[in-house]
Amino acid sequence: MSSLPLLAPADPARPVAWLQGRAVSLAQFCTHVRAVARHLPPSGSMLNLCEDRYRFLVAYAAALGAGHPVLLPPSRAEQVVAEVGKAHAGSYRLQDEDVAAAIAGPRPAHSRSQLDVDAQVPAERTVMIGCTSGSTGQPKAYPKLWKSMHGSTGRNAAAIRHALGIADDSQVPAIVATVPPQHMYGMELSILLPLIGGMAVHAGRPLFPADIALALGELPAPRVLVSTPLHLRALVASSQVFPPTALIISATAPLDRELAAAVEARLGGQLLEMFGSTETCVIACRRTATGDAWRAYEGVELQPRADGTLVTAPWFVEPVLLQDIVELRGGGEFIVRGRSSDMIEVAGKRASLADLTQRLLAVEGVRDAVLLQPQPDSVATIRRLAALVVAPGCSARQIRERLAQSVDAAFLPRPLKIVDALPRNELGKLPREKLLALLK
Secondary structure (H helix, E strand, O other): OOEEEOOOOOOOOOEEEEEOOEEEEHHHHHHHHHHHHOOOOOOOOEEEOOOOHHHHHHHHHHHHHHOOOEEEOOOOOHHHHHHHHHHOOOOEEEOHHHHHHHHHOOOOOOOOOOOOOOOEEEOOOEEEEEEOOOOOOOOOEEEEEHHHHHHHHHHHHHHHHHHHOOOOOOOOOEEEEOOOOOOHHHHHHHHHHHHHOOOEEEOOOOOOHHHHHHHHHOOOOOEEEEEOHHHHHHHHHOOOOOOOOOEEEEOOOOOOHHHHHHHHHHHOOEEEEEEEEOOOEEEEEEOHHHOOOEEEOOOOEEEEEOOEEEEEOOOOOOOEEEOEEEEEEEOOEEEEEEEOOOEEEEOOEEEEHHHHHHHHHOOOOOOEEEEEOOOOOOOOOOOOOEEEEEOOOOOHHHHHHHHOOOOOHHHOOOOEEEOOOOOOOOOOOOOHHHHHHHHO
């Protein structure tokens, strides 16, 4: 396998993106990519900082055509971006204004990147370098080969088409995403799917329910919403009316069954939850509203171990060890029992911090919450747990008493602090250092 398509299916007329209700064809997209590629340096790694998703898509394709990997920092904070750039010699930045100026400028007669609808990329080329979020430790870089991204994206596309009841490429699912394209989840589900999955994506990144409804309304059916539990919870709590949405995709944090069912009721389509990581990309999915079991993608093999789960797949460069503790069910199905890093033991009793947090979220009056270990060196044993809870009108005592109905007394958090809001980032994740600062 020497090379793989950069764009598929290669129909010049098929839509790749939607800009203000207008479709951008594959042929027009290629023209924009060539215009941007003309301005790229001869070599280096691209820090793609575009906020507009279409401009990000154009810039990423230009990097692919030029043979430049794209760096995906764990956040877009200036210090973090600078650190990632410094760690990769020859890196350069591309922002919205750069892409907009290149597209609007005179069309070049020649370009270093002769990108066309039949363009190919070497299968062994490193096309992006993702970084872990750093929420549980130091960020770590993970290079991704084009063959690996092709393998995972093909299975993501197949899972989406199966959920939509689409047997072939005759229909083009239209995607609205609330997640940034710089994150691996956003890259997989809103950038690679339009490139090699035969789908189209809305250029924006709507955050509020009204904005999400407006973006969905600008797209033709079948509509797909790619989001997170944080945004979906706000969507359900709103009074906003949404266009019929055939499929909702969620990832980045566990989703409870009640919220999944509520989302399906509000939007009218199925909710598909994705399971994966920066290290592996998506490897499994489930319809959370109807069951807890995940179904691994075809070709994925899971090997439970004492320290986590070893994951292999034909498109992986090497096996990956995840911290997730899984229980195999047969037929490719498995249950996640927690993570090796969040399994705690108190008085001979074991529990998962993730499970305890979900129980806290289920308490009457709680809008948002997290349960954590304040001691950074506590893994297998623990002296105390702490909780930060958003519960307007409730006291810490009331929340603790209600939590005691479903949690063993050994795991009741002390302290339990009521706060106005949790310091979630744009993906809904909670940086540990900010949580510890709130506990002081």
